[in-house]
Amino acid sequence: MIFPTKPHVVLLASPGLGHLIPMIGLATRLTKHHGFHVTIFVVTMEPGPNKHNLLPNNQSYNTSQDLYNLVVLPYVDSSAQMGLTDKIMTRLSIMMRGYIPTLRAELGSMQHNPTLLVVDLFGTEFLSLANEFNMIKYVYIPSNAWFLAETICVPLLDKQVKHEGPLNISGCKRVEYDDILDPVFDPGNRDYDVYVSIALDIGTADGVLVNTWEQLEPKTLFSLKNNNILREIFNKPVYPVGPLVRPVRPECLGGELLEWLDEQPKDSVLYVSFGSGGTLSSQQTIELAWGLEMSQQRFIWVLRPPIEHDVAGALFHAMDGQDKNITQYLPPGFMTRTRNSGKVIPMWAPQTEILAHSSVGGFLSHCGWNSTLESLVNGVPIIAWPLYAEQNMNAALVEEDLGVAIRPKVLPTKGVVGREEIMEMINKIIEEDDDGVKMRARVKEVQENAIKAYTIEGSTWKSFGQVANNCENRLKEQRAKAT
Structure with a gap:
């Protein structure tokens, strides 16, 4: 050699x-x-x-x-x-x-x-x-x-x-x-x-x-x-x-999505994604959809086909070609009723670029560590929705130690999170009540010390x-x- x-x-x-x-x-x-x-x-x-x-x-x-x-x-x-x-x-x-x-x-x-x-x-x-x-x-x-x-x-x-x-x-x-x-x-x-x-x-x-x-x-x-x-x-x-995260490449957003994000007020959009492996059940998908609609907040939702009894289903199940009819898993009329306030994106979205956009004010996340870091370095508070691996620990860390997240009362892996609770969590993050204001201020501090680490x-x-x-x-x- x-x-x-x-x-x-x-x-x-x-x-x-x-x-x-x-x-x-x-x-x-x-x-x-x-x-x-x-x-x-x-x-x-x-x-x-x-x-x-x-x-x-x-x-x-x-x-x-x-x-x-x-x-x-x-x-x-x-x-x-x-x-x-x-x-x-x-x-x-x-x-x-x-x-x-x-x-x-x-x-x-x-x-x-x-x-x-x-x-x-x-x-x-x-x-x-x-x-x-x-x-x-x-x-x-x-x-x-x-x-x-x-x-x-x-x-x-x-x-x-x-x-x-x-x-x-x-x-x-x-x-x-x-x-x-x-x-x-x-x-x-x-x-x-x-x-x-x-x-x-x-x-x-x-x-x-x-x-x-x-x-x-x-x-x-x-x-x-x-x-x-x-x-x-x-x-x-x-x-x-x-924090080692993927660098932001604005060109990945594409014209239509970027144009829509540019039109939204600052910190007004909730981004919803469960990572490269996370999946929800059919019932939980329906409840999440209703929670998003009832909150009346703007959102981007990366949607995958539901898989029953396997929260990490996307890791081991081939999903190619399943994005064409993805909206069949949503409540009837959901896409029509939310057409002005939300974007449903099948399977995958440019997450880093979305979280870096100024209009994004919250992240409903499975709390995989990559996603958690991407949220922190962009100063975005989190609705923690852990599914598998060490994600429950990540969720506890960002909620209890850092004060930049909220969690459902029931673990998503132990039961179905209802639409009313989902609506309340979304509004707390986006509307910035007293808790929301503190959360947003704290996540900005974490963002600053992440920069100082380098x-x-x-x-x-x-x-x-x-x-x-x-x-x-x-x-x-x-x-x-x-x-």
């Missing part, structure tokens, strides 16, 4: 935009600000001939200036190893494991000697490859530091006793029962074993990158670094590298500097060893 003048970073992204987007943000930062060579390897859930299949509506990321190299690994079918009752975490883990030989071959055939391997939460089994190639190895948590703290504590739970109360994390905010990640509830399910294995694997890394920043989670980040109990469990450096004194700037120095030193070691 040839040793490059700058470190060569290899990033591995699990399937789904929720994992790819933060990896692309990381790659962009390392290339533009540190001059590193970066290759992103991407795992897909189904066969696809090119990178554009990874992104909805062919909205690809700009690699025309060769900022980084994006490589889609050849599809590996692992369905035979999956059981009918296996949940998301187990299925993703099995899928990723099948790609280990492929990535090993790719690393061995690279022209430039790789210096750093970064994997996300579902790629921790790949960390052993870094040892084969004398690479630094990091785990990238595309979520918050509180979720990292919960994860590293999971192996301490008694596998034989079903958890029935809040999870106390030394030095950190405790995780309430309803917000704990699902695998912890069922030690007999394979997801529990996968989660524990991931937690133990993280401890073998040289460090962890987290998509957060110091001012957003000061208590948790301090505890991960200084709390004696946590340090006994996990004694590795944690680098806050956020200044020369900010936590993100410092973290990237430390990571860059580590990579430069490892490259020198690799060269010395080769001579």
